[in-house]
Amino acid sequence: MLDLALPTTLGATAVAYRLTCPLARDDALSARLISSAVLCALCTGLVLHVRRGLLRELWRTRRVAEAVQSALLRPPPPRVDGLAVAAVHLSADQGARIGGDLYEVVATEHGVRVVIGDVRGHGIGAVGTVAAVLGSFREAAHDEAELAGVLRRLERAVARHLRERAGDGHAPGDAAADCPVAEEFVTVLVLEILPDGEVRALNCGHPWPHLLSGARADPLARADPLPPLGPFPLPPELPVVPCGHLLPGDALVLHTDGAEEARDADGRFFPLRDVLTEAAREHPPTPGAVLRTVLEALLHHTAGPPEDDVALLALGNERPPRPAPAEARGPARSAAADLHPTDHLQFPA
Known part of the structure; x- marks a missing residue:
């Protein structure tokens, strides 16, 4: 009225x-x-x-x-089980806060589990697949004792989503119809960080993260990845890739290919590893400072918003150093025990 x-x-x-x-x-x-x-x-x-x-x-x-986008791709908490966490996402669609990239960090009884992925295409048309992957991961990360079980659940979720998409019969001009279901795929990296800092991962066609340690930025692993989820089934065996340890003071930076493939006006790719090496020189490299450095360099390189979605996720180990095992301290204690108690004291004259 x-x-x-x-x-x-x-x-x-x-x-x-x-x-x-x-x-x-x-x-x-x-x-x-x-x-x-x-x-x-x-x-x-x-x-x-x-x-x-x-x-x-x-x-x-x-x-x-x-509100809907924040609930789907919610910002991670600043700390997860002793790990400092920071994330940033740039959507290629102007006005959209999410697109075809996804990430999540959860603390479970099996360790801290992380996922980062990239759906074919970008923008609003990829949000449905992002929701299917994230929803499945948030359940499987707690339910599955093995990392391979988590990846199997993601594979089934993507397959189920694509079958539902194929049966919807998208109308011409629909944003999702621009990406045929038969050609859709999702690159996914799932990893877990155990209490002692050991890192294990499974990679389905996704770029390997970078480990920032000792003023260096090196790929976390160099093993050949599995095929992306969607077009082909995963092999029967899913061997987990051991990736060393995330020691106190180290940082791990996960990213989507939009960061590596961002180009400047002359067509040159963004030097992500060089920028991360520069960020690693500040010790310890905090996740927030690392992402600010990368984001500023990326926007300066592209001179504007990127043409593809970009997601960056950084984790820093802020856990206190674990005490040495008892067997490692045994000889030192036995040698000290051979001394007379007065040998450890000085009495005034």
């Missing part, structure tokens, strides 16, 4: 002016100018009212969209 009150009032005013005001029926030039000014003022008020209503509705829609 309130939204209709102002347009009704302006319309009634225009009609009343036209029917009752003598100036509206006067053919003199001055009277016509006054009538035109009055009608223009009334029309301007009506246009401003409509514009204000559309902007208010747009603001409400954006708030709802941001």
Whole structure:
């Protein structure tokens, strides 16, 4: 009723002016100018009212969209089981906060488990697949004792989602229809960090993370990845790749291929490893500082928003150093025990 009150009032005013005001029926030039000014003022008020209503509705829609997007690709907590965590995501679609990239970090009884992935395509059309992968990971990370079991669950979730997509019969012009189901795939990296810092991973066509340690940035592993999820089934055996240890003070940076493949005006790729090496020189390399360094360098390199979605996830080991095993301390303690107690004390003269 309130939204209709102002347009009704302006319309009634225009009609009343036209029917009752003598100036509206006067053919003199001055009277016509006054009538035109009055009608223009009334029309301007009506246009401003409509514009204000559309902007208010747009603001409400954006708030709802941001709430939905934040619930789907929620920001990770700053600390997860002694690990400092930071993440950043850049969508290729202007105005969208999420697209075809995904990540999640959860603490489980099996260790800290992490996933990062990249759906074919970008923007809103890939959100459905992102939701299927993230929803499956958040359940499987707690339920599955082995990392291979987590990946199997992700494979089944993607296959189920693609079957449902194939049966939907997308209408022409649908954003999701631009990416045929038969050609869809998801690159995924799942890894777990055990309490002693040991890192194990399974990689399905995704770029390997970089380990920042001792002013160096090196790939976490160099093993050949498994095929992406979607077009082909995974092999019967899924051997987990041992990736060493994430020691206290070290950082691990996971990323999607949008970071490595970002180009400048001359077509040169973004030197991600060089930027990470520069960031690793600050010891310890905190996740937030590392991502700020990479993000600033990336935006400077591309001179604007990237053409593909970019996701960056950094984890830093802030756990206290674990005490040495008892057997490692045994000889030292036995040698000390051979000394007389007074040999450890000095008495005043």
